Amino acid sequence: MNESSCCRKKAVPRDEAVRKALIHRLNRIEGQIRGVRGMVENEIYCNDILIQCAAVSAALNAFQRELLADHIRSCVADELRAGKDEVVDELLETIQKMMR
Secondary structure, eight states: OGGGOTTTSSOOOOOHHHHHHHHHHHHHHHHHHHHHHHHHHTTOOHHHHHHHHHHHHHHHHHHHHHHHHHHIIIIIHHHHHTTOTHHHHHHHHHHHHHTO
């Protein structure tokens, strides 16, 4: 990735296996969200909806962890190897935003 790493431009080519894994997770999350909407439309008991919402949150957190790990292994590592230490500050800022 060197000069064209994701830290310097908005689009980044991903390894095909990584891209497929991320898309697969997003498809599952999308299905879970549709399921929650259906539960609300069908007037399902609030507690059951809340439990499903917790499952959606856990799935989204897992997606974020996977994407963050890939970002560190590729984009951040490439930038550090190129001597661009400011990528550490960007990473810390991103993590802080994720933890809000």
